[in-house]
Amino acid sequence: MKTPSPLPDDTTLTTTGLAPTGDTGRVLLLACGALAREILDLIKLNQWSHMDLTCLPAIYHVQPEKIAPAVREAVAKHRNTHSQIFVVYADCGTGGQLEQTCQELGVEMIAGPHCYSFFEGNTRFAEIAEDEFTAFYLTDFLVRQFDAFVIKPMGLDRHPELRDMYFGNYEKLVYQAQTDDPELTEKAKDCADRLGLAFERRYTGYGDLEVALRSKS
Template identity: 70%
Template sequence: MNLPSDDMLTTQGLLLDHTSGKVLLIGCGALAREILDLKAANNWSHLDLVCLPAILHNHPERITPAVRAAIEKHRSTYARIFVVYADCGTGGQLEALCHDMGVDMVAGPHCYSFFEGNEKFAANSESDFSAFYLTDFLVRQFDAFVWKPLGLDRHPQLREMYFGNYTKLVYQAQTDDPALTATARDCAARLGLAFERRLTGYGDLKASLAALR
């Protein structure tokens, strides 16, 4: 399977991978590889996927309008549409949109929660209050999503202002990749945070997609 590049998923998203399924997944570009892996591993040929640019997360107010446009564009073609975003900083607006348009979505406040498992994430919320999270995608795109947008490449002295209240970086690993783990550890060092790795796999994402028929 030819996977899209991380840079493309960040800035452009993913065009429809197929047009023959009964269910369309409208997802975040940061989840594209995981969704494609799950589709291939489980032979979910009834699921088609289109992804919006992952960089929308740096401007969460743009996520809901972008999802609305995607639903309106494709809804006449598919029997069912499922939104593979959590709330993702939209303040409930995305959930309200999906409800109004009769579309279901992944449960949870953000991907860090459903990758870990929403129940487990909620149970750990007090002890993880000062944690900064990265996923496989965000480890690979750390510079594009964190270091450069915050200006830390030009003004490293800003690190304390942005991350002074964090105590640890939690790397939620979807895959058991030593190279990614080493990169994540380096990200923690660059931010001056303790490092913790959790092999979450796909968490609740797999169960959410498996339920779609």
């Protein structure tokens, strides 16, 4: 399996791409870097040797305005080398811009408002969303990168007194576990303690991410 290098942070649009035209029989998964480990695990587990993965920087998790332009560039870059490009991003805070971009480019994207939804399963997440509007979610990736993606971007490493202002209206931290990893569970509990929230672990596995990728197999 060939895994192209992630795009650099400062990618900009250089060409205009339409739907993929490369008749190679290969599928490119154009994904958020926060999903790389899970996608590679699924490719290996299911022996999807026709799939390649390239990732955009995971930090776009907190910079969603960069997602759609970077996806546009990546599609233009790879459209002649793959028969199909599948965008493994949900809306992820783009306010519909990513969906519009994918429609313009003629490529599909995974359904859902964000990764918390498709890991839970979009139907299930919609059912419980009203009862969990005071929940703060973490995935395996975000537990591992808690300081880099939560503490530092919010300035809590410099101003811990801001914690209650940010999280005062939350009641619990829900750890959506993709794997059974006791060390990650303990780290997730520590994350909840640091935010002053109750803790709930919910094993989701890969949820609709696996369903979506299986449809490309």
